[in-house]
Amino acid sequence: MIYDVIIIGGGVIGCCIARTLSKYDLKVALIEKEADIASGTTKANSGVVHAGYAAPREYSKRDLCIRGNKLYTQAAEELNFPFQRIGSFVVALEENQIKELEEERKLGIQDGIPGLELILDKQKIKYMEPNITDNVVGVLHAPSAGIVSPYEMTFALAENAAMNGVKFFRNHKVSKIKHQNYIFTITTKSGEFKTRNVINAAGLFARKISRMVGLDYFEILPRKGEYILFDRNAMHLNKILFPIPTKVSKGILVCPTLHGNTFVGPNAQNINDKKDISTTEAGLKEILEGGRLLVPNLPLRASIRNFAGLRAIPDSYDFIIDNTDIYGFINVAGILSPGLSSCFAIAEKVIGFLELLGVELKIKEDYNPIRPKPDRFKDFSKEELDRKIMENASWGRIICRCETIPEAEILNAIHAPVGATTVDGIKFRCRPGMGRCQGGFCRPRVIEILSRELNISYEEVTKRGEDTNFLVGKTKEFVLDELRVGEEE
Amino acid sequence: MKKYNADVVVIGAGAAGMASAIEVKRGGLSVLIIERDKELGGITLQCIHNGFGLKEFEEELTGPEYAQRFINEVKDLKIPYLLDTMVFEITKDKKIYAVNKQDGLIEIEAKSIILAMGCRERTRGAINIPGFRPAGIYTAGQAQRFVNIEGYLPGRTFVILGSGDIGMIMARRLTWEGCKVKAVVEIQPYVSGLLRNQVQCLEDYDIPLITSYTVTKIHGKDRVQGVTISKVDRNFDRIIGSDKFIECDTLLLSVGLIPENELTIQAGAKLSKNNGPVVDNNLETTLEGVFACGNVLQVHDLVDLVSAEAKRAGKNAIEYIKVRYKKKIKDQGIIECHSGENVNYIKPDIINKRDLTKDIIFTFRVAYPDRRVNIQFRDENDKIIYTRKKIYVIPSEMNELTINLSNININPETKRIKVEVVPRPEVLIEED
Numbered sequence: 001m002i003y004d005v006i007i008i009g010g011g012v013i014g015c016c017i018a019r020t021l022s023k024y025d026l027k028v029a030l031i032e033k034e035a036d037i038a039s040g041t042t043k044a045n046s047g048v049v050h051a052g053y054a055a056p057r058e059y060s061k062r063d064l065c066i067r068g069n070k071l072y073t074q075a076a077e078e079l080n081f082p083f084q085r086i087g088s089f090v091v092a093l094e095e096n097q098i099k100e101l102e103e104e105r106k107l108g109i110q111d112g113i114p115g116l117e118l119i120l121d122k123q124k125i126k127y128m129e130p131n132i133t134d135n136v137v138g139v140l141h142a143p144s145a146g147i148v149s150p151y152e153m154t155f156a157l158a159e160n161a162a163m164n165g166v167k168f169f170r171n172h173k174v175s176k177i178k179h180q181n182y183i184f185t186i187t188t189k190s191g192e193f194k195t196r197n198v199i200n201a202a203g204l205f206a207r208k209i210s211r212m213v214g215l216d217y218f219e220i221l222p223r224k225g226e227y228i229l230f231d232r233n234a235m236h237l238n239k240i241l242f243p244i245p246t247k248v249s250k251g252i253l254v255c256p257t258l259h260g261n262t263f264v265g266p267n268a269q270n271i272n273d274k275k276d277i278s279t280t281e282a283g284l285k286e287i288l289e290g291g292r293l294l295v296p297n298l299p300l301r302a303s304i305r306n307f308a309g310l311r312a313i314p315d316s317y318d319f320i321i322d323n324t325d326i327y328g329f330i331n332v333a334g335i336l337s338p339g340l341s342s343c344f345a346i347a348e349k350v351i352g353f354l355e356l357l358g359v360e361l362k363i364k365e366d367y368n369p370i371r372p373k374p375d376r377f378k379d380f381s382k383e384e385l386d387r388k389i390m391e392n393a394s395w396g397r398i399i400c401r402c403e404t405i406p407e408a409e410i411l412n413a414i415h416a417p418v419g420a421t422t423v424d425g426i427k428f429r430c431r432p433g434m435g436r437c438q439g440g441f442c443r444p445r446v447i448e449i450l451s452r453e454l455n456i457s458y459e460e461v462t463k464r465g466e467d468t469n470f471l472v473g474k475t476k477e478f479v480l481d482e483l484r485v486g487e488e489e
Numbered sequence: 490m491k492k493y494n495a496d497v498v499v500i501g502a503g504a505a506g507m508a509s510a511i512e513v514k515r516g517g518l519s520v521l522i523i524e525r526d527k528e529l530g531g532i533t534l535q536c537i538h539n540g541f542g543l544k545e546f547e548e549e550l551t552g553p554e555y556a557q558r559f560i561n562e563v564k565d566l567k568i569p570y571l572l573d574t575m576v577f578e579i580t581k582d583k584k585i586y587a588v589n590k591q592d593g594l595i596e597i598e599a600k601s602i603i604l605a606m607g608c609r610e611r612t613r614g615a616i617n618i619p620g621f622r623p624a625g626i627y628t629a630g631q632a633q634r635f636v637n638i639e640g641y642l643p644g645r646t647f648v649i650l651g652s653g654d655i656g657m658i659m660a661r662r663l664t665w666e667g668c669k670v671k672a673v674v675e676i677q678p679y680v681s682g683l684l685r686n687q688v689q690c691l692e693d694y695d696i697p698l699i700t701s702y703t704v705t706k707i708h709g710k711d712r713v714q715g716v717t718i719s720k721v722d723r724n725f726d727r728i729i730g731s732d733k734f735i736e737c738d739t740l741l742l743s744v745g746l747i748p749e750n751e752l753t754i755q756a757g758a759k760l761s762k763n764n765g766p767v768v769d770n771n772l773e774t775t776l777e778g779v780f781a782c783g784n785v786l787q788v789h790d791l792v793d794l795v796s797a798e799a800k801r802a803g804k805n806a807i808e809y810i811k812v813r814y815k816k817k818i819k820d821q822g823i824i825e826c827h828s829g830e831n832v833n834y835i836k837p838d839i840i841n842k843r844d845l846t847k848d849i850i851f852t853f854r855v856a857y858p859d860r861r862v863n864i865q866f867r868d869e870n871d872k873i874i875y876t877r878k879k880i881y882v883i884p885s886e887m888n889e890l891t892i893n894l895s896n897i898n899i900n901p902e903t904k905r906i907k908v909e910v911v912p913r914p915e916v917l918i919e920e921d
Binding site: 398440444464476 | 589
């Protein structure tokens with residue numbers, strides 16, 4: 001079979017393009033090297049949907065961000081992923097920074113960013129965000145900025161794409177791409193695919209994929225950002241707080257999450273290893289110091305996790321979205337910040353390229369843009385809960401007690417389109433293990449459920465795919481093996 | 490929706506919950522136990538080592554044996570219980586909402602509630618360790634469950650961070666399974682668990698205990714490949730140049746336990762600084778008729794002490810229903826108990842002045858080890874009202890004192906006392 005389009009890479013960009021394409025009467029597949037989608041940059045980033053004032057006008061990412069931000073409203077409604085326009089503050093700590101903010105405001109208004117305002121009344125600022133530092137002298141308020149859970153959004157995009165016929169192949173690392181007579185043959189470690197068009201959305205590894213068809217015109221460098229996450233209830237922020245940006249980065253922000261946590265980060269370290277998501281002592285110190293400039297009373301004792309993510313930084317500092325010289329090969333690479341904010345606009349642009357390539361874009365008759373909201377224990381009234389358990393008893397078995405997650409939510413996560421196959425997959429889809437105990441209680445139970453539902457042994461259950469198994473064998477077996485070795489000698 | 494009611498509802502069927510329920514039933518009142526796991530017993534079921542019951546039964550039992558004695562009694566007394574049932578809400582008028590698979594939503598009306606939800610393991614030690622987040626990092630209790638209940642090994646070569654009791658017990662358990670425990674690493678200059686576990690679980694098996702060290706980096710992208718440990722100074726800051734690499738495929742964390750009080754907070758009870766609820770000398774929380782006992786109140790050294798405290802809670806719940814329930818009792822005021830020098834926390838947090846003629850059991854932990862000390866109670870005028878000598882104090886041992894305040898010289902107007910543990914002035918002759 002020959003696909004019309006194959007997307008390489010199951011991050012938010014790949015899944016967003018997949019979902020946008022699923023509207024049309026086309027044969028589409030997405031292939032991902034990891035055990036799950038949303039495993040790379042998508043999994044560990046700030047989750048901020050930017051208003052769009054930050055990027056300079058000469059970059060394409062400015063327009064795409066402004067457009068992308070607007071597209072979020074409809075997408076969140078259709079796909080039922082958590083998204084809130086809570087607004088952001090860029091915080092000036094010195095009088096001379098105000099001019100800079102005013103300049104950004106003016107340009108932003110001209111470019112159609114809604115509601116941008118400069119607030120200099122300290123009392124008003126404090127009222128809007130009581131946790132902000134007393135040293136604030138003014139803020140640029142962008143009410144259209146929002147927060148989103150990037151991985152939950154990506155799962156929603158993938159589910160809806162799969163509902164509408166897109167095929168997903170995880171654990172399929174691409175090793176070779178051949179193109180002949182306008183047909184690409186993609187070799188992966190688990191099978192071969194043929195397609196007329198390829199969309200390279202491989203994130204940090206986009207250059208590697210591009211070079212497979214002989215296109216080598218950009219460089220992608222990993223830039224690490226570390227984060228610290230604080231417990232729910234430890235602090236309640238109303239706004240996303242940014243420092244005055246520097247030339248290279250938006251700086252270390254302090255931001256609420258949709259689940260009521262607060263996080264601080266990221267810093268920006270250029271590194272060489274595209275798999276190095278380790279956190280460092282110096283880095284964690286740096287982000288705390290940075291965060292304290294904006295929120296002096298960060299609840300340090302309530303930190304529950306630190307983690308790092310890698311941004312894919314192109315040498316041009318702008319998105320590389322190209323209909324390339326290889327007919328049918330589209331690069332969507334170097335999607336650095338504000339990539340998440342821009343993804344729906346990026347997908348529109350890619351559809352435009354496909355149209356230019358002669359792909360027939362006929363809307364499917366049975367296209368359904370709605371991805372139903374996942375049922376959550378916490379959203380039910382007592383009456384609804386009672387009815388749910390009577391219909392399906394697994395709603396009555398609580399697996400994760402920190403976040404109150406019943407077995408039913410975990411079963412839904414496993415059996416959803418593009419469902420969870422790993423413990424992390426479940427954690428990121430429905431949150432068991434995200435809470436205070438960080439999986440201390442629920443992990444053995446989640447392993448039990450995965451083993452049963454996927455019909456695999458306990459030892460085969462992994463954290464996030466190959467070589468991340470939890471259990472190494474049964475008790476006694478190891479002792480017996482050792483004894484047997486002894487006998488042979 | 491299924492409805493139940495009982496004089497007393499006990500939440501949790503571990504060592505604390507069962508002991509308090511038995512006490513209530515024996516006192517002639519009706520009681521219902523709610524347990525979230527699929528059997529009675531709580532965490533003792535996975536503690537298959539011995540050392541339980543020396544105080545309670547004057548016999549040495551394993552955890553499951555200890556639990557079984559209580560399970561038998563619960564069954565003999567025909568105490569009703571709900572298993573696999575999770576309480577998620579307690580209302581102001583003591584309605585309890587829970588769910589399970591058979592009954593769906595459950596509403597239970599109670600005159601009194603005993604909170605006995607136990608504790609959970611701290612993960613704090615883990616989160617400040619920089620490095621990767623590979624598979625192969627477990628809390629000691631989680632590993633214990635895998636090995637003792639599920640029958641699986643979480644790894645082959647181990648480093649254990651923290652010398653808590655479960656960590657040391659797991660070091661021995663894993664050694665028996667043919668695994669190699671490379672080291673137990675403790676950030677404090679002393680062991681944080683019981684001495685008997687240090688001797689019987691580490692020294693007897695030549696497992697190195699490395700104090701004043703901590704794990705400063707986790708290696709391995711997919712699975713743990715090793716850890717870097719470093720010496721720390723008094724402020725627990727890493728001493729540069731003291732790093733050592735230890736190869737292992739698994740890191741266990743045994744960095745302490747923390748009372749599990751999500752439900753207590755939801756119900757609206759106040760917590761004190763040990764993360765357990767604020768209680769008076771009757772183990773009653775700031776919510777009238779709601780009592781707390783066992784590890785949900787304070788982490789105990791021995792399960793026997795948990796059972797003893799739980800019996801007190803049971804007795805006090807009976808007293809509440811018989812004497813105070815829906816009756817107006819004259820308020821005679823309270824004395825607040827605060828922790829002073831080298832006292833991490835003190836229970837009770839509050840003493841009712843109406844109970845001043847009763848024996849009051851004080852329990853507390855010190856912040857750091859000390860020898861030849863005085864335990865002192867001071868009133869708000871800093872006057873010492875009570876002193877007791879002790880040869881040594883260590884954080885791993887909970888201290889218990891029974892005092893009848895009417896026997897000591899306490900001003901009836903006192904509103905606040907402070908407990909401190911201070912070095913005794915040098916004396917020439919040892920008095921202890």
